[in-house]
Amino acid sequence: MQCFFISRFVFNNSLCQTGSLRYFHYSRFVLQSTRNHQLVDKIKVLKQNLIKVLGKDGISDSETICRQHSRDEGVERNDHIVDLVVWPKSTEECSIIASICYEKKVPMIPFGTGTGLESGVCGVHGGVSVDMSKMNKIVDFNPEDFDVTVQPGVTRKGLNHFLKDHGLWFPVDPGADASLCGMTATSASGTNAVRYGTMRENVLNTEIVLADGRVFWTAGKNRRSKKSSAGFNLTNLFVGSEGSLGFITKTTLKIYGIPEMMASAVCAFPTVKAAVDMCVQVLQSNIPIARIELMDDVAMEMCNNHNKLNYEVAPTLFLEFHGTEESVKSQAKFAAEIADYNGGSQFHWAYETEERNRLWKARHDIYWTVLQSNPGCRAIVTDVCVPITCLPDLIAQTKSDIQKSGIIGPCLGHVGDGNFHSFLVFNPSEPEELKKAEQLASRLTKRALDLNGTCTGEHGIGIGKMAYLEKEIGPVGLEMMKSIKRTFDPHWLMNPGKIFSSE
Numbered sequence: 001m002q003c004f005f006i007s008r009f010v011f012n013n014s015l016c017q018t019g020s021l022r023y024f025h026y027s028r029f030v031l032q033s034t035r036n037h038q039l040v041d042k043i044k045v046l047k048q049n050l051i052k053v054l055g056k057d058g059i060s061d062s063e064t065i066c067r068q069h070s071r072d073e074g075v076e077r078n079d080h081i082v083d084l085v086v087w088p089k090s091t092e093e094c095s096i097i098a099s100i101c102y103e104k105k106v107p108m109i110p111f112g113t114g115t116g117l118e119s120g121v122c123g124v125h126g127g128v129s130v131d132m133s134k135m136n137k138i139v140d141f142n143p144e145d146f147d148v149t150v151q152p153g154v155t156r157k158g159l160n161h162f163l164k165d166h167g168l169w170f171p172v173d174p175g176a177d178a179s180l181c182g183m184t185a186t187s188a189s190g191t192n193a194v195r196y197g198t199m200r201e202n203v204l205n206t207e208i209v210l211a212d213g214r215v216f217w218t219a220g221k222n223r224r225s226k227k228s229s230a231g232f233n234l235t236n237l238f239v240g241s242e243g244s245l246g247f248i249t250k251t252t253l254k255i256y257g258i259p260e261m262m263a264s265a266v267c268a269f270p271t272v273k274a275a276v277d278m279c280v281q282v283l284q285s286n287i288p289i290a291r292i293e294l295m296d297d298v299a300m301e302m303c304n305n306h307n308k309l310n311y312e313v314a315p316t317l318f319l320e321f322h323g324t325e326e327s328v329k330s331q332a333k334f335a336a337e338i339a340d341y342n343g344g345s346q347f348h349w350a351y352e353t354e355e356r357n358r359l360w361k362a363r364h365d366i367y368w369t370v371l372q373s374n375p376g377c378r379a380i381v382t383d384v385c386v387p388i389t390c391l392p393d394l395i396a397q398t399k400s401d402i403q404k405s406g407i408i409g410p411c412l413g414h415v416g417d418g419n420f421h422s423f424l425v426f427n428p429s430e431p432e433e434l435k436k437a438e439q440l441a442s443r444l445t446k447r448a449l450d451l452n453g454t455c456t457g458e459h460g461i462g463i464g465k466m467a468y469l470e471k472e473i474g475p476v477g478l479e480m481m482k483s484i485k486r487t488f489d490p491h492w493l494m495n496p497g498k499i500f501s502s503e
Ligand SMILES: Cc1cc2c(cc1C)N(C[C@H](O)[C@H](O)[C@H](O)COP(=O)(O)OP(=O)(O)OC[C@H]1O[C@@H](n3cnc4c(N)ncnc43)[C@H](O)[C@@H]1O)c1[nH]c(=O)[nH]c(=O)c1N2
Pocket: 072, 073, 109, 110, 111, 112, 113, 114, 115, 116, 117, 120, 121, 132, 152, 173, 174, 175, 176, 177, 178, 179, 180, 181, 182, 183, 184, 185, 186, 187, 188, 189, 190, 191, 242, 243, 244, 246, 247, 248, 249, 367, 368, 458, 459, 495, 498
């Protein structure tokens, strides 16, 4: 197998904030040499059959297109390239694609917008990437019931643009403009989860195309009740399934009224422990905080330098309060007292939408900021989540471990959920740096598991976190997961090589 490491930095300017695809140019020789020849023959037949269904515009085996669809924003896997890309325009077309691939026993990999961070869309065993972006309709909208049903091509920003005119919004907000079905597939969350929950709490139902082409709804066709005790929760089985059980061709979501008032604040602390202690106390005081995000001193310094800002270079909390004017004021007063008790600075406030957006932009752009501040470098992104009371010590230990290693590693995260990321930067031409970053990530993850936490709060297992799954859920848990996969996907055709390695 040939493996190529290409600095992602060169491409970042063109893909910043847009989630747009990258354009790589490789020689045809390299692509062919990494393909399984038996599969290549099957793909030729498959291509002819699929053209009849999708037309020439609905299918491509161009090397560039296949490469684009074989990577997300995580680690590049240049030896795991899909063989064909198809664009279904309806559930029916997706079902036909599945039955044709099923008959030929060819792997299928759902592709949302490719913003995942765990190499979820690459073709570990080659196969067909099914790009869902042309299925982009809002198919059912019930504003008075606070629910909406969308196809996979609808992104969270697209949905919020539509909802805004109705005084509504969908709060789950991974930094990228991901597809809502991709977010369902990874059980995504983001900065608002502390108040509004993750995808797990916000998906009511999903329409699924199984590997053999059968179509079903996980909670029954078109059902959208807020709760149900009708048997097993199949919907939540598909939330976080990472394309390994079937295609999510519709997702039914809870939506919310836009709060009367939103106020954002920034507050600096003398130590990272003081900042996280404040967060724990806010939650223990039952303040219904909407966002409480940490950026450590390393992240703040990069943020200042990159965006020409002049925040204090110190562990900092970004906060947001939602509610009526009266409620926001009382929440904010209580939170400011807790901050003061922990040695925090005065709150720096933003009330108007534009002002608030400016304040949050620094936080949302941190991924690009770190990459662009370290030209030519790549990073291992960790995503542990622990019970909230374990968080202050875990972050403090992690920072000290990172400092000792000499690696650049800003820490930031959704501390209200007990979830944080360290961004372990390494130079790909320095194998020692990569080793150090891997060892750091492994130590951090083991520490989090020992504290009864998880290796991934929101990014998923993909390939990068496969090594930790058995330790996290135990051998019987892992076997149960594999049995479930076998039930839905007996020939192991849906996104094989992700979450767990083999049958
Ligand atoms: C700058 C930045 C910042 C963040 C993040 C990314 C980036 C680039 N993310 C990660 C990412 O946005 C998140 O994983 C999305 O949910 C992925 O959605 P895509 O549509 O891009 O799926 P993408 O195409 O990347 O696919 C992800 C996985 O889901 C599967 N899949 C996609 N569509 C499917 C479908 N219709 N049916 C079945 N399977 C499907 C794929 O096969 C793959 O395994 C994140 N995440 C987070 O939770 N919190 C955060 O704070 C952030 N922040």
